[in-house]
Amino acid sequence: MAATTWNLDKSHSGITFSVRHMMITNVRGSFNDFEAAVSADQDNLSALEATITIDAASINTKDEGRDGHLKSPDFFNVEQFPHIVFKKTALESAGGDDYKLTGDVSIAGVTKSITLNTEISGPAKDPWGNTKFGVVADGVINRSEFGLSWNAALETGGLLVGDAIKIHIELEFAQGN
Template structure:
């Protein structure tokens, strides 16, 4: 069967994360510039031959410039030395009505295996004749496993930033001609 190439539609996709601040509220952030390329066998995503996602760390945005500058610093992502984070999918498997995507995530030069839940929303042809596929991706990682180890504790003993990061992505792929 022929290989089908898919590319992310950045205008209709979002790459977000949430992290607990002071363990009482969530701060939401996202990456403004990212890329995703997928190769499938025909249009069958369960037979994906290649899944490669990258995000430009320098485009991190939490709607607070001071916090964003800190996140780009060596305390966190170290954007000067590690310009991108990268996920390479290894296996896309059915799990009930959804899917599990296993792969390797690299942040700050540290690569760890992760698994995310994927909900497939379907495939449609848009008014311009383009075939598009939609997915919602959710997962969790531990930031300290990737070298994002900055910590602070309040006078009352509360952690300022949690170790757990929740990932939420809305992905729209465009079938390439």
Template structure:
């Protein structure tokens, strides 16, 4: 089955040679180019702090594009840019530290990017998109598992699609190695970071 199966069912026509599947018009209609609506989307992270609790944050400023192919999900693509200076964990001093050279060095490397290289359907409404994540001057492969949340026309007539998903990385793989030892053992900040995505995108004419 093709991309975005939740909102549609495939039709069939019977010919002399037998039953032939035809592409659902609703599914085909979702094929096209989309722009991520940052006002209704969220790109965030969760990381263990002081070995006992989690710190959550988001990047308020991001932009991106999607190309969705309802007939062949493997031809779908994504590109996202995130402004590092927009990091927000709810504590100003911590955000300043994250922007500093100890972590992201936002002045020298203001943008984090993801560019897809492959996409696949895992089953039902679950998909995996693989690509290259660049943080600072380091580019490494990353796979993100996503769930398609559906499509709708909003009150302004925009055709929207929604996805949510997550993945985990080791921040040290991208050169984010700052830490501090705790007196009781362990370290201040975990190397493992969970990245989360809640995406609403608008179809372009």
């Protein structure tokens, strides 16, 4: 079977993250504007091609001041690096619908390889006859490895912002024409 182009269904997709704040809680956020390009043969998923492009300026943590700081040169520097890009380099079965998805992620001009625990569901027909499949991926990156190292010391010890960023991605795709 030949590779098929799959179109992102944005209304059923999301990219979220969380990071430790003041060593006592987590701040959660999302990216509101992103695209995903996928070409896959359902009988040979390891050969799939996938790229996710995120508009870094679309970050939303429900706090305009914090979002402005995250867009600044202290963090994402969105004027110089407007996109965060993930490009698949490997996909290995972990049994059933579970996979290890490895790719190169570029953030603020730094590219590193990361591996995400991934579940791929489908394909399945929706009630309107469209063929769909879903991807749920989770992982952790170290923000300082990407040069996002701004921080502030706390009076009680520790740092304001944690280094580990937990990533959660849920994407739904419809078979292209």
